[in-house]
Amino acid sequence: MVTLAEVAQHAGVSASTVSYVLSGKRSISASTRQRVEQSIRELGYHPNAGARALASSRSNIIALMIPLRTDMYVPVMMEIAIAVATTARTHGYDVLLLTGEEGPDAVRRVTGSGLADAMIVMDVELQDERLPLLRGTGQPSVLIGLPADTTGLTCVDLDWGATGALCLEHLAVLGHRDIAVIGEAPAVYERHTGFAERTLDGLRSRARELGLKVLHRPCEGGYDAMAATLARIFDERPGTTGFVVQNESAVEPLLALLRQQGRAVPEDVSVVAICPEQVAVQASVRLTSVAVPAQEMGRRAVEHLVAKLDGRGRDEVVLLAPELTVRASSGPAPSAP
Amino acid sequence: MVTLAEVAQHAGVSASTVSYVLSGKRSISASTRQRVEQSIRELGYHPNAGARALASSRSNIIALMIPLRTDMYVPVMMEIAIAVATTARTHGYDVLLLTGEEGPDAVRRVTGSGLADAMIVMDVELQDERLPLLRGTGQPSVLIGLPADTTGLTCVDLDWGATGALCLEHLAVLGHRDIAVIGEAPAVYERHTGFAERTLDGLRSRARELGLKVLHRPCEGGYDAMAATLARIFDERPGTTGFVVQNESAVEPLLALLRQQGRAVPEDVSVVAICPEQVAVQASVRLTSVAVPAQEMGRRAVEHLVAKLDGRGRDEVVLLAPELTVRASSGPAPSAP
DNA sequence: GAAGTGTGTCGAAGCGCTTCGACTGCTTCG
DNA sequence: CGAAGCAGTCGAAGCGCTTCGACACACTTC
Numbered sequence: 001m002v003t004l005a006e007v008a009q010h011a012g013v014s015a016s017t018v019s020y021v022l023s024g025k026r027s028i029s030a031s032t033r034q035r036v037e038q039s040i041r042e043l044g045y046h047p048n049a050g051a052r053a054l055a056s057s058r059s060n061i062i063a064l065m066i067p068l069r070t071d072m073y074v075p076v077m078m079e080i081a082i083a084v085a086t087t088a089r090t091h092g093y094d095v096l097l098l099t100g101e102e103g104p105d106a107v108r109r110v111t112g113s114g115l116a117d118a119m120i121v122m123d124v125e126l127q128d129e130r131l132p133l134l135r136g137t138g139q140p141s142v143l144i145g146l147p148a149d150t151t152g153l154t155c156v157d158l159d160w161g162a163t164g165a166l167c168l169e170h171l172a173v174l175g176h177r178d179i180a181v182i183g184e185a186p187a188v189y190e191r192h193t194g195f196a197e198r199t200l201d202g203l204r205s206r207a208r209e210l211g212l213k214v215l216h217r218p219c220e221g222g223y224d225a226m227a228a229t230l231a232r233i234f235d236e237r238p239g240t241t242g243f244v245v246q247n248e249s250a251v252e253p254l255l256a257l258l259r260q261q262g263r264a265v266p267e268d269v270s271v272v273a274i275c276p277e278q279v280a281v282q283a284s285v286r287l288t289s290v291a292v293p294a295q296e297m298g299r300r301a302v303e304h305l306v307a308k309l310d311g312r313g314r315d316e317v318v319l320l321a322p323e324l325t326v327r328a329s330s331g332p333a334p335s336a337p
Numbered sequence: 338m339v340t341l342a343e344v345a346q347h348a349g350v351s352a353s354t355v356s357y358v359l360s361g362k363r364s365i366s367a368s369t370r371q372r373v374e375q376s377i378r379e380l381g382y383h384p385n386a387g388a389r390a391l392a393s394s395r396s397n398i399i400a401l402m403i404p405l406r407t408d409m410y411v412p413v414m415m416e417i418a419i420a421v422a423t424t425a426r427t428h429g430y431d432v433l434l435l436t437g438e439e440g441p442d443a444v445r446r447v448t449g450s451g452l453a454d455a456m457i458v459m460d461v462e463l464q465d466e467r468l469p470l471l472r473g474t475g476q477p478s479v480l481i482g483l484p485a486d487t488t489g490l491t492c493v494d495l496d497w498g499a500t501g502a503l504c505l506e507h508l509a510v511l512g513h514r515d516i517a518v519i520g521e522a523p524a525v526y527e528r529h530t531g532f533a534e535r536t537l538d539g540l541r542s543r544a545r546e547l548g549l550k551v552l553h554r555p556c557e558g559g560y561d562a563m564a565a566t567l568a569r570i571f572d573e574r575p576g577t578t579g580f581v582v583q584n585e586s587a588v589e590p591l592l593a594l595l596r597q598q599g600r601a602v603p604e605d606v607s608v609v610a611i612c613p614e615q616v617a618v619q620a621s622v623r624l625t626s627v628a629v630p631a632q633e634m635g636r637r638a639v640e641h642l643v644a645k646l647d648g649r650g651r652d653e654v655v656l657l658a659p660e661l662t663v664r665a666s667s668g669p670a671p672s673a674p
Numbered sequence: 675g676a677a678g679t680g681t682g683t684c685g686a687a688g689c690g691c692t693t694c695g696a697c698t699g700c701t702t703c704g
Numbered sequence: 705c706g707a708a709g710c711a712g713t714c715g716a717a718g719c720g721c722t723t724c725g726a727c728a729c730a731c732t733t734c
Contacts, residue, residue: 001449001451002449003719003720003721004721004722005720005721013683013684014683014684014685015684015685015720015721015722016683016684016685016686016722016723016724017682017683017684019722019723020682020722020723023722023723025722025723026681026682026683026723027680027681027682028681028683029681029682029683032682032683044445044449045449046445046448046449046450047450047720047721048391048450048451048719048720048721049387049390049396049450049451049452050386050387050388050389050390050391050394050396050451050720050721051387051391051689051719051720051721051722052387052720052721052722053386053387053390053391053689053721054385054387054388054390054391054688054689054690054691054719054720054721054722055688055689055721055722056689056721056722056723057387057689057722059386059387061433064434066419068419068423070412070415070416070419074411074412074415075407075411075412075415077415078407078411078412078414079407081418081434082405082407085434085435085436086405086436086438089436089438089439094433094434094435094452095433095434096398096432096433097401097418097422097431097432097433098422098431099419099422099423099426101423101426102426108381108383109383111383112338112339112381112382113383113384113385113386114338114385114386114387115386115431221619222618222619223619223621249615249619252589252621253619253621256593256621281559282558282559282560282586282590283560284560284589284590284593340689340690340691341690341691341692342690342691350713350714351713351714351715352690352691352692352714352715353691353692353693353694353713353714353715353716354712354713354714356691356692356693357692357693357712357713360692360693362692362693363693363711363712364711364712365711366711366713369712369713384690384691385689385690385691387689387690387691388690388691388692388719389690389692390691390719391689391690391691391692391718391720391721392690392691392692392693392719393691393692393693393719394692394719
């Protein structure tokens with residue numbers, strides 16, 4: 001293993017000079033710099049991470065807490081994680097992967113041990129146990145998701161309320177009056193995950209303003225669950241002509257079942273999905289949808305974190321504006337018989 | 338920030354004693370141990386990771402390289418990553434997330450800097466650039482996936498050859514003679530990803546033994562691509578009655594298209610899928626399938642790595658035996674007209 | 675020409691931990 | 705009863721780096 005000292009000797013300078021060449025924190029003459037860089041290359045030197053962390057009390061690592069559960073938005077989570085990792089690298093950081101399993105203890109451990117300089121937390125619940133800890137430590141952190149109380153926190157998220165409203169509006173403009181909302185699995189609502197509730201709120205309040213009727217049904221993914229859910233919906237509200245789906249694994253079943261029942265999309269019923277772009281495009285009917293900007297969220301989270309670590313940036317809630325893309329699954333409501 | 342020295346002072350012992358309490362590397366009297374543990378708790382002490390790494394030249398971190406691409410098996414990758422992270426924690430390790438982006442350099446960086454003690458590499462290509470590096474370093478590593486040459490490497494993977502053979506056999510036993518294989522996107526084959534090619538080899542060689550005809554077609558996911566692929570298949574081989582699908586995003590389109598064409602599953606054609614359990618169960622027809630044991634793979638990879646780090650364990654190729662679960666998508670071949 | 679101002683380099687201290695050898699009392703055994 | 709062995713503890717060295725102050729030297733500035 002090559003050390004700084006060996007590089008220094010090889011280049012005929014002192015260790016501190018090599019360090020300054022590496023960090024750029026003091027000016028170094030061009031000739032010395034070149035000599036040192038040459039030695040670094042020749043010897044294949046890599047600074048020891050532990051020593052660096054100890055001496056500088058900076059680990060250059062960002063911790064990322066991902067949910068343990070895989071009952072929703074798996075590809076989204078993955079995309080965020082990848083975006084976080086790659087963005088972090090461009091700023092010189094590595095990413096430590098924590099699963100939610102340890103819960104709040106993970107926050108303590110990472111903060112206390114100096115393992116990471118900062119933290120990104122996903123799958124935030126409205127009253128998340130981790131929040132007090134994050135507020136308490138001096139460590140910068142960014143949430144991907146929005147808790148009930150955001151004071152003293154930095155959050156990045158899609159504006160789910162606006163997303164719900166946008167979907168509703170789109171259907172309203174098309175003349176639909178009776179809307180069914182197919183949501184995530186009941187468990188998602190039970191643990192008060194912010195995005196699910198906010199979407200619903202946005203949807204409902206806009207419906208109230210526009211005088212539309214909204215029926216919300218959580219739904220496990222898959223055909224059987226969707227079939228049951230759909231039956232109940234048409235049972236309660238036979239006049240339903242608009243659907244908003246926020247559950248990737250219910251999208252395709254819904255389309256298949258509608259087809260099976262002889263309800264044409266978009267002639268008889270319109271469907272608007274809230275899902276990753278890929279799902280919307282690959283579905284059997286190209287779906288009018290609001291995409292979840294996963295990459296953007298990951299990137300923004302890291303950038304805010306880096307800003308904080310550099311002393312710039314302050315607590316802030318960043319809500320990304322939803323964008324609705326009209327595709328083939330929505331159209332004018334059938335005129336009443 | 339609380340240090341070892343402060344704990345020592347608080348407990349009235351020397352720093353080394355506290356260290357030995359923590360590591361258990363020397364015997365400590367029960368009374369001293371208790372006093373120290375008490376102090377640790379009272380002060381909320383967490384050992385500094387950097388200092389530890391420096392002094393012991395062990396970071397207690399495992400690096401996990403995941404693919405940057407998201408053109409296949411995203412949920413599987415995610416499941417593996419989560420399994421790796423949770424298993425690693427039970428052995429006292431944390432996980433550093435690396436994307437394939439940096440390529441081989443990431444291996445050099447992590448190895449050289451002592452950032453991680455060991456490495457798990459996913460998305461292995463048959464002739465992977467990273468292999469020479471992994472063989473060269475003293476660092477233990479485990480591949481999830483199988484390259485062409487495994488000498489000096491430890492690998493964990495599903496036995497894809499056997500998986501292919503198993504699917505083929507199942508269809509053969511049911512009397513199908515003309516089999517179509519719907520594969521991953523062409524790009525996956527082009528970069529010579531081991532699993533895709535091995536599956537195909539296993540399938541084909543068993544087909545040869547049993548005298549069946551096999552037609553392989555790579556396929557991007559989604560309806561349009563699947564429709565084109567399916568048309569070509571029935572065009573070339575109108576007598577096709579068995580399908581093997583290795584591409585999650587082609588599964589549902591295939592089923593829908595078959596239905597649309599009036600071909601009943603499993604009465605007219607049988608479908609066997611190679612996909613995550615969830616996809617098989619949630620599909621519109623419950624699919625006969627071979628599951629990808631993602632969790633198992635992640636767990637095993639970590640356990641092998643930990644064994645190596647402990648000086649136990651040696652290079653070895655672990656192939657998990659595939660299991661085929663019969664569900665509702667496969668049945669006897671229709672007797673020839 | 676003395677004082678001030680940069681610029682480039684070095685030496686040494688120290689980050690918080692692990693670990694080795696040494697020491698102290700015991701017990702145990704020939 | 706002295707030597708040997710062991711459990712339990714301590715002190716000190718050192719892991720590889722960053723960073724602070726000091727210093728040498730070359731310039732400007734009055």
